[in-house]
Amino acid sequence: MNFNLIKKSEFDKVRSSGGDWATKMELFADMCRYNTLVAVKKAGSGHLGSSLSAMDITTYLYLNELNVLEVGLDSPDRDIYFSSKGHDVPGLYALFYALGIIPEEKLLMLRRLNGLDGHPEVRQPGIEASTGSLGMGISKAKGMAWAKNYNKSKGHVYVLTGDGEFQEGQIYESLQATAHQKVNNVIAIMDHNKYQTDMLVADVNNIEDVVEKVKAFGWYVVRINGHDYNMLKHTFDAMKKLIDKPKMIIADTIKGRGVSFMEKPLTETFQGKTLYKWHSGAPDDESYDKGLAELTEAINKLSEKLGVGKIQIPENKSEGKPITKLDKEFVTEAYGEALVELAKTNKKFVVLDGDLSADCKLRNFEKTYPDRFIENGIAEQDMVSMAGGLARMGLIPIVNTFASFLAARANEHIYNNAGEKTKIIYTCHFSGMIPAGPGKSHQSVRDISLFGALPNVTIIQPCNAEETKWATDYCINKAEENCMLRLVIGPSPERIQLPKDYKFKVGVGAELTRGTDAILFGYGPVMLHEALVAADYLKKIGFGLKVINMPWLNKIDKEWLNKVVSDQKKIFVLEDHSAVGGLGDRLLNEFVSIGVISGKEFTNLGLTEYPECGTPLEVLEFHKLDGKSLAQRISGINEIETAEAVKQKYTADAPQ
């Protein structure tokens, strides 16, 4: 399948054309929308909805408002624009390509190693701030604008926010402090496309009346149609004249703008709530072809209206494959099923969600037990402290969101709750470095370390669906202290087979393979798969690797540990985490404490750098954590033959 972009020369032609200004802008934006669709389809994932809704705003800004193309990307006097939500970055990249900031081959490397990160990263040309976790943008813009004043540099700072993002308290911190500190050269724009993830903001955690809110925080605020170029021009012109307060433009936009069926919600509703499906993920083949056809038609019409001559639109055709459900294991699905099942017999637990119900496979629980499900929106601190209040009243709250956001953003709140000695379960979804497409704002390789120093928390990462159900049951019905349940979000590369006689017991792991040349402790389906691939490679060269599934990341049974390493000289720990603060540190302490470390080698194979962005295999190979690299690192033998039996299940698909 080929992926072809509308060439930069066509964009240049439009830019330099005469004709109606607004029509020219619309045409330029639709051409960018076309390229966005191609780039996301090629990537296999990405955020289309916001890329399309924000496109008119960014097109207006870069072609009319910002001085950056004139003064250069590195000029201290440049105007600065960045997106706080960051989801819309595929659209921004498409615009950057159209403006000559990034080359064609890069745009076709979205979410690939050495390509373009899935969320904004400052290492990319033209990207002014790394974002992807929500709510930080206005604060960052304030810092940049303050520095411009301090440095006596020219230029305004423009920051785009989402609407769901206005559930993050930091937004209000920054509104308040920006006004108080009189950092007035900040202009914030809300891409108010009404949907967050797969539901209406108004249904999840309503932010209206947002104009009243922003005004109450001492900002100038105006609400306009974010697709009307004349209105955009008028508003930005007016805003720049106001210099005694910071300014915010609430731009009403349509999510998925430009592709008719992406502009509409699903006909299916849910408890009276509207559902939307184009927030993230690549389009299926049929939608892709249809979307491109619609954009082609719009481009043709607009180019005719503008009188610029026909725009060369390349051939792009999908393979026409129907949508097929992946026949793969997802540990999150097992978790979601376990919650529904366990709810029948335990009435004490309630489930909290931070706007990721579908991704965290909570939707079935949400539908089955609406009175035990609390949707909190993108407000992790509030969610975690609310859980503290629930627990104080005798309930067992189960808090769900992505690991990066839960463990880091609400860390003090988790500590505060834990100090009350109640029991709360923190389910850290999307833990570990895979999928690696979304980039490091989403890859969670510090969460074990962030929970590790709490005196009363048990950290567990199950390796397959079966163990996930046991772990969920353990956390809810057996554990006497807080639990952190660490779950991989993507498909399991393989279903890890546990020994028939394996019992899920605190501190005790399972031997997945036998061998006496080295032992490797791992956890979770992603890295255990790599461990098993490594064992297969090593077997071919007569090197016996004992692979251990160790789901208990901070509780280790000394007797079991002693036994399992008694026949070993070389110990390896394979983290799906930084080498600091993960399972390795705890195991090493236990080895020393039980006195078995003498005469043994110990190697931690955890990450010592930021996780890269790319497909799973690309990224694992980059960090030398794929099965083959592991076999090399463990055996010390670089020339390992390609073993026929090697299971290498990854494809280029990278969900999220």
Place this chain on the structure above:
Amino acid sequence: MNFNLIKKSEFDKVRSSGGDWATKMELFADMCRYNTLVAVKKAGSGHLGSSLSAMDITTYLYLNELNVLEVGLDSPDRDIYFSSKGHDVPGLYALFYALGIIPEEKLLMLRRLNGLDGHPEVRQPGIEASTGSLGMGISKAKGMAWAKNYNKSKGHVYVLTGDGEFQEGQIYESLQATAHQKVNNVIAIMDHNKYQTDMLVADVNNIEDVVEKVKAFGWYVVRINGHDYNMLKHTFDAMKKLIDKPKMIIADTIKGRGVSFMEKPLTETFQGKTLYKWHSGAPDDESYDKGLAELTEAINKLSEKLGVGKIQIPENKSEGKPITKLDKEFVTEAYGEALVELAKTNKKFVVLDGDLSADCKLRNFEKTYPDRFIENGIAEQDMVSMAGGLARMGLIPIVNTFASFLAARANEHIYNNAGEKTKIIYTCHFSGMIPAGPGKSHQSVRDISLFGALPNVTIIQPCNAEETKWATDYCINKAEENCMLRLVIGPSPERIQLPKDYKFKVGVGAELTRGTDAILFGYGPVMLHEALVAADYLKKIGFGLKVINMPWLNKIDKEWLNKVVSDQKKIFVLEDHSAVGGLGDRLLNEFVSIGVISGKEFTNLGLTEYPECGTPLEVLEFHKLDGKSLAQRISGINEIETAEAVKQKYTADAPQ
């Protein structure tokens, strides 16, 4: 010096008396104020200003509004009250004593081991939520109120907030979500006493117009005089009838209410800003005597007006000591001096503060370089992300606040900034477990672990004033990556003497004592003092302990390490931190990596539980981390004689 409380029987007499209701309330509250002053004076620290400003509100609530005295502290149908800011807890304890919830001896054990925690902790009777870190209260109240609905229990949930607390974004998260989720049985009350720490909220980071703000978030809101009992009654009665929205009462109060000179700001102003001195800390002797005399007079007048007969007010007299400045080393002072000094030659760094300028010894910098100082108020997330923006523009931001709040609350923001590969300095003040009076919300024993898994941060804790200056210079002028500077906030128990030939060099520590029976790695003035005390004890019994100052908590020079342990069999690490994720874990990994662990014992003496509240020595002894206990743990000899030469510098004073 004796400390005597107005007896509970006197409170009972007032409660059961007839007469004017509001006068009765005022009298009761002033009697509680009297006891608060005694308790805080005896404790040597505590928050008087808020205790006094909130007293009329809490007196009104417990004597009139809450059903808790009737249905009992454990009834599921009880009304719930707690303070989100928590500073006011000495006042609440005094009220609890007056109501028979806590006994007399406990109130005289404020901030002592087995006494009353310096911030609210649920282990104390009547305390419904552990608080002390700001902004969590409304979220917790929402959880409690939601659970009441779910459990079909009766009762309202009342939560008191501060005004400075409305700089924390979580407040707005919780306002928004509480309204959206229709958790309408929450009543929030703001003790709007206008001052936060030592300045006006309006000067630090203005929250006005707070009524407009709260209203914009969909709450009922009313603003009243928080010292007017009739108005309180009228308002609470009216609020409870409104059941379609959550409710907030902005109660205008006077900080220090009831003691004339505590109600007033200092005459000294600062850059046009008003200063206030009674936020925290025990009163000096003169103020104590004067405050008690004023309250005695007020009590006498009110009791006469009420016609309840004379209230028995006990004799309380200070020793009349003048205020003397402690002739002790504070590493924070050295840090503050270094900033001012280094600013002369490096124009690139700017200093950010989160409402703790005086405590963090930044005031001198603030005065000398107002254009390089950014006061951000109690908004850690905004402060850290703002620093990210500043750094992106080429400045070196130095972020200051207490370690607990900085490392935990803004953790994701620190990660986000670090990923941009700029350089930011995070100065974590009040790190470690001493002073232990404020309780575990303020004792920071997880911060090293919270920074540890960042790939590009250097963590340093200096041991004395001299080393603090070197470390500050290193961070600002030499380091190429982010730095976390860990500082003790209290006085150094002793000035740690560094070897004459010691050079501050990455990864290299200093030998403070010689010995070959065991080696002990420590850091910071507090724990190194205990280590030296231990070494003194051990010397007396002929046990040679080599004490190492290791300021580099995550960078270790292998060659130096190899040399320093070459003559040792027993290795100990003394953490001022949890045993998980501190220096010990990093050292252990290095020992294994350089292959010197075989045949050696390794023991981590870090905390494995929550840090206790109390005086420094009480708490160190409790955790067996005082010099004598350390000597016993290191030598294995329990019968250690009291050595004459032992330096035990701690007294009962516990700042903060």
